[in-house]
Amino acid sequence: MNKRAKTNRCQLLRDCVCAAWNMVRMPGRSYRGTLPPADEELLILVSELSRHVTHLAEVIGERNVRFCPQELAQAREYIESQFAEADFTVARQEYDVDGVNCANLEVEIVGASKPQEIVVIGAHYDSVAGCPAANDNASGIAAVLSLARTFSKTRPDRTLRFVAFVNEEEPYAHTGRMGSWVYARRCRERREEVVAMLSLETIGYYCDAPGSQKYPPLLHWIYPSAGNFIAFIGNTRYSQIVRQVTGTFRRSESFPSEGGALPEAMSDIGRSDHWPFWQEGYPALMVTDTAPFRYKHYHTPDDTVDKIDFEKMARVVRGLRSVVEGLVLAE
Numbered sequence: 001m002n003k004r005a006k007t008n009r010c011q012l013l014r015d016c017v018c019a020a021w022n023m024v025r026m027p028g029r030s031y032r033g034t035l036p037p038a039d040e041e042l043l044i045l046v047s048e049l050s051r052h053v054t055h056l057a058e059v060i061g062e063r064n065v066r067f068c069p070q071e072l073a074q075a076r077e078y079i080e081s082q083f084a085e086a087d088f089t090v091a092r093q094e095y096d097v098d099g100v101n102c103a104n105l106e107v108e109i110v111g112a113s114k115p116q117e118i119v120v121i122g123a124h125y126d127s128v129a130g131c132p133a134a135n136d137n138a139s140g141i142a143a144v145l146s147l148a149r150t151f152s153k154t155r156p157d158r159t160l161r162f163v164a165f166v167n168e169e170e171p172y173a174h175t176g177r178m179g180s181w182v183y184a185r186r187c188r189e190r191r192e193e194v195v196a197m198l199s200l201e202t203i204g205y206y207c208d209a210p211g212s213q214k215y216p217p218l219l220h221w222i223y224p225s226a227g228n229f230i231a232f233i234g235n236t237r238y239s240q241i242v243r244q245v246t247g248t249f250r251r252s253e254s255f256p257s258e259g260g261a262l263p264e265a266m267s268d269i270g271r272s273d274h275w276p277f278w279q280e281g282y283p284a285l286m287v288t289d290t291a292p293f294r295y296k297h298y299h300t301p302d303d304t305v306d307k308i309d310f311e312k313m314a315r316v317v318r319g320l321r322s323v324v325e326g327l328v329l330a331e
Contacts, residue, residue, distance in 0.1 A: 003129055004266050021249070022041055023236060023261050024222050024223075024260050024261075025246065026242070026246040026258075027243055028246070030229060032256065035254065035315070036124070036272050038311055045314040047318040048142075052186070053142045053310075055078055056075055056134075057305050058132065060078070062130065062132055064129060064169065065100045065126070065167065066129065066203060072125075072266050075125045075126075076125065079141065082163075085149075087092060087152055088148065088152060089107070091105070091106045091108070092105060092106075093183060093186065102166045102179065102224055104166055104179045105159055106208045107148060108305035109152070109160045111156055111157055111159040112155045114159075116157045116159070117195045117330075118161060118163070118194045118195055119156075119194075119195060119196045120197040120198070121148075122162070122164070122180065123144045123199065124137050124164070124166065124167070125137070125141050128169045130300075131300060133311075134304050134307060134308055135307060138205045139202060140202065141164055143313075145314075147317065150321055158327070158329075158330060160324070166179035167179045169289075173240065177238070184197075184276040185276075185277075188280040188281070194281055195327075198274070198323070199273040199274035199284065199286045199287065201271075201272040201288045201291065202288050202290075202295065203289050203297070204308035204312075204313045205283060205309065206227065207294065207306065208226050208228045210225075213226055214294065216266055216293075218306055219234055222260055228256050229256035230256070231287070234283075235270075236264075237264075237278070241283045241285055248326040252321075253315060253316075255316060271286075272286045272288070274286045290303055
């Protein structure tokens with residue numbers, strides 16, 4: 001190898017390392033050590049989240065178009081009732097799937113100074129077949145309901161929407177009948193300016209044991225081996241929103257967190273309701289406990305309420321309050 005070729009190869013390697021570092025480098029530091037004692041506010045939040053997850057996963061249970069359409073409708077009605085209790089008017093985006101009426105549910109707080117700029121906080125309420133889906137994704141819906149109640153009496157600068165999506169799971173994932181894609185397409189057709197979208201996906205399971213966290217290839221060299229953190233996952237195109245959200249969470253909540261703005265070629269980073277927003281050209285990310293990379297009960301009948309660590313989940317939701325505040329604040 002001549003000197004010039006060797007120099008070019010070394011430069012390419014440095015560029016690759018630099019690019020990879022930028023994908024995973026996030027503002028601030030992940031919290032380490034013993035979690036602070038739970039205060040009264042946190043315990044109230046624990047009770048609220050537990051109530052929502054229990055109703056969806058135990059009282060209703062499996063909920064999907066193909067096998068449990070009545071239960072899917074019951075979940076929709078429950079979510080609507082909780083939005084209404086927080087003094088929201090619920091808008092349904094209805095469409096038909098295999099003869100079943102399906103609906104995304106949206107509530108909105110119109111922004112005071114920049115109403116045309118929209119922040120969407122969403123989660124899916126359907127379940128995979130044969131699964132009560134406490135973590136995937138009653139946990140995400142519980143967080144959406146809690147955050148909506150928190151912000152219901154506020155007047156943010158930007159417009160804030162909370163959305164419960166239908167049909168995230170197979171066989172509708174990544175198809176035109178996926179509820180979040182139906183929603184994101186309408187946003188694009190209306191030329192709406194969605195400046196950030198957060199998909200809350202499977203956020204209730206945490207484990208401190210070394211080796212409890214798995215990863216797609218190579219990432220285990222970068223991230224922790226214990227599955228005790230919340231993850232903020234996006235793509236390289238919208239890396240700025242990942243860094244902003246991760247940084248805000250770390251400044252506001254004493255809880256382990258990791259972030260990554262990774263290549264879309266890593267297909268696992270697109271396994272939720274943020275993916276359709278990418279397809280429509282909107283910045284979006286997933287907030288997750290990493291689901292099957294940590295949670296052995298993922299998509300099984302054992303995804304039940306007793307597997308959820310509600311106190312840790314409450315700390316995540318409390319941190320997300322600050323994240324949402326930061327997103328709806330006009331610069």
